Amino acid sequence: MLRLEPRPEASRAMSIASPLIALAITVVIGTLLFVMLGKDPLRGLAVFFVEPLRSSYALTELAMKATPLLLVALGLAVCFRSNVWNIGAEGQFIVGAIGASGIAMLATPSTGGWFFIPVLLGAVVGGMLWAAIVALLRDRFNANEILVSLMLVYVAEQLLNYLVYGPWKDPNGYNFPQTITFLKATQIPKLFTGYRINIGAPLALLAAGAFWVLLFRTYAGFRLQVGGLAPAAARYAGFSSRSALWTTLLLSGAMAGLAGGLEVAGPLGQLTPHVPAGYGFAAIIVAFVGRLHPIGIVLSAILMSMFYIGGELAQSRLGLPQSLTGVFQGLLLFTLLACDTLIAYRVRWKPARSDVAAVPAAPRAAASSLAASIEAELNPVIASTTLPARGGS
Amino acid sequence: MDQIALLIAATLNSGTVLAFGALGLLINERAGIVNLGAEGMMLVAAVAGFAVAVHTGNEWAAFGAGAVAGGVMAAAFGVLVIWLNTNQYATGLALSLFGAGFSAFVGIRYTQEKLGERASFHIPYLADVPFFGPAFFRQHPMVYLAIGLTIAIAWFLYRSRAGLVLRAVGESPESAHALGYPVRRIRLAAVVVGGALCGVAGAYISVVYTHLWVEGMIAGKGWIALALTTFATWRPARVLLGAYLFGGVTMLQFQLQGEGVQLPSQFLSMLPYLSTILVLVLISRNVSFIRINMPASIGKPFFPG
Numbered sequence: 001m002l003r004l005e006p007r008p009e010a011s012r013a014m015s016i017a018s019p020l021i022a023l024a025i026t027v028v029i030g031t032l033l034f035v036m037l038g039k040d041p042l043r044g045l046a047v048f049f050v051e052p053l054r055s056s057y058a059l060t061e062l063a064m065k066a067t068p069l070l071l072v073a074l075g076l077a078v079c080f081r082s083n084v085w086n087i088g089a090e091g092q093f094i095v096g097a098i099g100a101s102g103i104a105m106l107a108t109p110s111t112g113g114w115f116f117i118p119v120l121l122g123a124v125v126g127g128m129l130w131a132a133i134v135a136l137l138r139d140r141f142n143a144n145e146i147l148v149s150l151m152l153v154y155v156a157e158q159l160l161n162y163l164v165y166g167p168w169k170d171p172n173g174y175n176f177p178q179t180i181t182f183l184k185a186t187q188i189p190k191l192f193t194g195y196r197i198n199i200g201a202p203l204a205l206l207a208a209g210a211f212w213v214l215l216f217r218t219y220a221g222f223r224l225q226v227g228g229l230a231p232a233a234a235r236y237a238g239f240s241s242r243s244a245l246w247t248t249l250l251l252s253g254a255m256a257g258l259a260g261g262l263e264v265a266g267p268l269g270q271l272t273p274h275v276p277a278g279y280g281f282a283a284i285i286v287a288f289v290g291r292l293h294p295i296g297i298v299l300s301a302i303l304m305s306m307f308y309i310g311g312e313l314a315q316s317r318l319g320l321p322q323s324l325t326g327v328f329q330g331l332l333l334f335t336l337l338a339c340d341t342l343i344a345y346r347v348r349w350k351p352a353r354s355d356v357a358a359v360p361a362a363p364r365a366a367a368s369s370l371a372a373s374i375e376a377e378l379n380p381v382i383a384s385t386t387l388p389a390r391g392g393s
Numbered sequence: 394m395d396q397i398a399l400l401i402a403a404t405l406n407s408g409t410v411l412a413f414g415a416l417g418l419l420i421n422e423r424a425g426i427v428n429l430g431a432e433g434m435m436l437v438a439a440v441a442g443f444a445v446a447v448h449t450g451n452e453w454a455a456f457g458a459g460a461v462a463g464g465v466m467a468a469a470f471g472v473l474v475i476w477l478n479t480n481q482y483a484t485g486l487a488l489s490l491f492g493a494g495f496s497a498f499v500g501i502r503y504t505q506e507k508l509g510e511r512a513s514f515h516i517p518y519l520a521d522v523p524f525f526g527p528a529f530f531r532q533h534p535m536v537y538l539a540i541g542l543t544i545a546i547a548w549f550l551y552r553s554r555a556g557l558v559l560r561a562v563g564e565s566p567e568s569a570h571a572l573g574y575p576v577r578r579i580r581l582a583a584v585v586v587g588g589a590l591c592g593v594a595g596a597y598i599s600v601v602y603t604h605l606w607v608e609g610m611i612a613g614k615g616w617i618a619l620a621l622t623t624f625a626t627w628r629p630a631r632v633l634l635g636a637y638l639f640g641g642v643t644m645l646q647f648q649l650q651g652e653g654v655q656l657p658s659q660f661l662s663m664l665p666y667l668s669t670i671l672v673l674v675l676i677s678r679n680v681s682f683i684r685i686n687m688p689a690s691i692g693k694p695f696f697p698g
Contacts (some may be wrong), residue, residue, distance in 0.1 A: 004477070006696075085482055141674040142683075146429070146482070147620045148673060151666040154613050162659035281490055288483060321501045323608070326494020330433075333487040334473070341477040 048310030075252030088149025090280025096257025099126025127257015408640025417590025429485025432615030433492020442596025463592020
């Protein structure tokens with residue numbers, strides 16, 4: 001009988017191997033899926049893992065799709081590390097895009113090329129504002145941030161619809177629900193001519209560096225994480241869980257908003273109901289697959305971007321629905337979480353039931369050391385928090 | 394008068410969806426497990442139920458398919474969370490994200506299909522009573538089933554030994570384990586039942602409520618059902634009342650749109666979500682009230698050693 005046995009210490013090797021094992025399992029399931037659908041599995045896999053790397057143009061497209069994922073996931077990683085469950089990044093992304101559009105539409109033909117800066121600031125403010133609602137309701141009224149942030153996604157979608165169907169609709173747009181095409185001056189500067197990629201990509205890499213410094217080299221970052229790892233210890237040390245809540249939510253809202261602004265003022269060039277592309281949700285997967293670590297997140301953002309581009313290609317080349325992307329993304333997170341068990345446990349073969357009497361007093365100690373090791377590795381909640389109440393009374 | 398009767402009827406109908414989902418989630422939360430995958434389970438069940446309804450034309454087979462789909466997904470979640478001790482929030486989210494993608498993928502061939510109008514149901518004699526007839530007695534059988542289920546679950550939780558054990562597992566898995574109850578298997582059973590009921594809710598939406606399948610059609614009802622269990626402080630009767638309340642808000646939105654209220658339709662569409670936030674804020678304000686009623690081990694892993 002297979003049994004899980006707690007490791008005395010969380011396995012570092014496994015914490016790196018686990019995403020790779022999960023990816024391998026996802027690929028195997030994907031291969032089976034292609035066979036079941038009557039498609040050549042090799043072609044199917046090539047569409048996801050080879051085609052997006054084929055040419056310099058493909059590579060820049062890959063980087064461009066990875067940019068919003070990376071930005072959003074960085075913010076979420078800080079949230080999850082400090083045990084704040086912001087899963088409404090999609091809504092903050094939308095309101096960021098709305099904020100950017102509001103500023104972008106103020107541009108006049110004489111506006112200079114610097115105008116993209118206030119546009120992005122508008123995006124950041126929009127995202128922060130939306131996240132601030134979550135922080136406020138959690139802080140003042142103890143309202144569960146998972147549900148509030150998620151409900152606000154639907155509200156943001158309706159807000160976007162209202163604007164593009166109503167006051168912001170392009171009067172010369174043949175009644176399509178979209179704003180005017182933003183003026184050239186508002187455009188995010190491009191990196192190379194002939195490619196769509198803009199300064200968002202290097203900006204996101206820079207942000208990853210900044211988050212690494214914040215998390216692992218500053219006292220503020222340390223304080224944020226202690227609250228997630230050991231709330232009691234954080235309280236004892238006098239680290240405010242309220243300020244952690246506000247900081248992480250505003251930070252992740254700002255990042256999601258920025259990503260929304262880069263999209264709308266970058267490749268899209270106007271606000272439409274199709275702005276929300278699910279990046280806010282996919283970024284949750286990116287954050288976990290990247291181990292909530294900035295370097296890991298860079299890699300997983302690229303991987304997830306391959307899934308996106310692969311899904312588009314699967315539609316055009318293989319005639320498969322684009323929603324295949326979502327299937328693979330979901331599968332990856334699911335298998336990853338299962339594989340993460342190997343970080344804190346090892347699988348042992350034991351003859352059935354012989355172990356019942358063998359370990360009399362150990363369970364409690366094992367369980368508590370186990371809890372500590374899971375907390376240390378996975379960071380988010382698990383043992384310490386429950387759905388509603390946060391911190392002490 | 395007729396308008397009001399129709400509004401009541403529509404409220405009961407849309408509340409039934411939330412009731413099935415939230416009652417299911419109530420059961421697994423009473424056993425100490427939070428399943429954030431409700432939205433994903435309901436989506437996949439909506440597709441499964443719809444597909445079966447298209448091919449067989451049998452509503453009850455469709456509900457069964459929905460229940461199986463929800464139950465299977467919940468079982469996968471349960472094994473991860475209960476045996477592999479994965480984080481409940483993250484795993485539930487994974488289930489929701491997977492469900493959104495998978496349902497869209499599988500459902501693509503059903504987006505053009507439409508189910509025929511079903512025969513309307515009439516309870517003999519009662520359906521003909523003025524006002525009360527159209528308001529209460531011309532509903533789909535599932536509406537009455539939801540009420541029956543609420544009573545059954547209340548009886549199970551508070552009057553039966555098995556219900557007591559389930560609550561014990563949710564309050565203190567260590568004590569239940571020490572008494573010799575198979576905590577993990579009980580939790581898994583609760584999670585599967587919860588998933589199956591979410592599945593019935595999902596199938597009801599596509600098969601009875603809309604007669605069609607659209608990608609992402611659950612539109613947050615799974616999350617609202619999750620919120621409902623908190624609003625209802627984990628009590629079955631309050632879950633049912635809350636479900637009707639939110640069903641009413643959803644219907645009011647359509648009613649107001651129909652009456653040409655001078656408010657952009659998008660703001661009316663926000664109503665169910667805004668009212669969820671509002672009620673969440675009102676209920677959660679009182680921390681100790683929530684804490685007294687909440688199953689003590691909710692969200693926490695249990696490792697029997």
